[in-house]
Amino acid sequence: MRQAGRYLAEYRAVRAKHSILEICHTPELAAEVTLQPVEHLGVDAAILFADILLPVEPLGLGLSFSEGAGPLIERPIRAPEDVAALPDVDPPRDLGFVVEAVAACKHALAQRAPGTPLIGFAGAPFTLASYVIEGGSSRNFTLTKRFMYQHPEAWHELLRRLADLVGGLLGAQARAGADVVQLFDSWVGCLAPEDYRRFVLPHSRRAIELAQAAGVPVIHFGTDTATLLELLVEAGGEVMGVDWRIPIDQAWARTGDRAVQGNLDPAALFAPRPELETRVRDILQRVGGRPGFIFNLGHGILPGTPVDNVRAVVDLVHAFA
Secondary structure, three states, X not given: OOXXXXXXXXXXXXXXXXXXXXXXXXXXXXXXXHHHHHHHHOOOOEEOOOOOOHHHHHHOOOEEEEOOOEEEEOOOOOOHHHHHOOOOOOHHHHOHXXXXXXXXXXXXXXXXXXXXXXXXXXXXXXXXXXXXXXXEOOOOOHHHHHHHHHOHHHHHHHXXXXXXXXXXXXXXXXXXXXXXXXXXXXXXXXXXXXXXXXXXXXXXXXXXXXXXXXXXXXXXXXXOOOOOHHHHHHHOOOEEEOOOOOOHHHHHHHHOOOXXXXXXXXXXXHOOHHHHHXXXXXXXXXXXXXXXXEEEEOOOOOOOOOHHHHHXXXXXXXXXX
């Protein structure tokens, strides 16, 4: 999951000089931050430093990040005519800095960590829609659901546009060298299963199919999706990412022949070392050596996480394997 962040002193040093958007827009800086966890933690793959909301920029909705408040959308979508007014976006052209960052990361990895694969990513259509409708983060997604229910035609048009955008971006990352890409549906767990099937599934499937056309595997991840797992499988992806709200063996039993990624609670990294090790071993024992498992957190690593605990988890997983 998300690797670079404020818990790393090396990242904080970069952020002291550059904003998040400056790092994302500067391929050399994005590559430098991407490699920090590989070099300091010993993880088995690098995760491109970017942000799931970067596709909002070419849509002209105004994206900014505020310390303590998170992402803000200056001109949120609130009516069907707002969807109709959105410009067409060509991801390789309009988000070329992300593609260039992938190439820069691959070059840096070849020099400093040969053989380490690179994971690209993008936000899923529903999660992006929730941000651009709410105007930022939300607890209840009331505006999003209201738009979805009151304006279904405009909703589907919005998600169609977003699916083409993020699917094209994932494909561009793959063609630039990403070895695997991940579709993040961070907030889709707020939906009832039937709403997911009706309003979201076709668009997530579209984004995944566009990414797969570039010839790389796709990890499909959502948070709080224990009630949606079979539907996420139906939407597609070679790997299903799950969070900590369901035991990993139960999740795998429900996702069939897909590979599975997960699912340590990021907050467990704050636990005393014996408790942390017990939780890591529990996940590994539930998997039982079955091929196709990626040990990972159940969501992004949290600010303030003790770096030594992250290293301990990496070492424990390596030793167990």
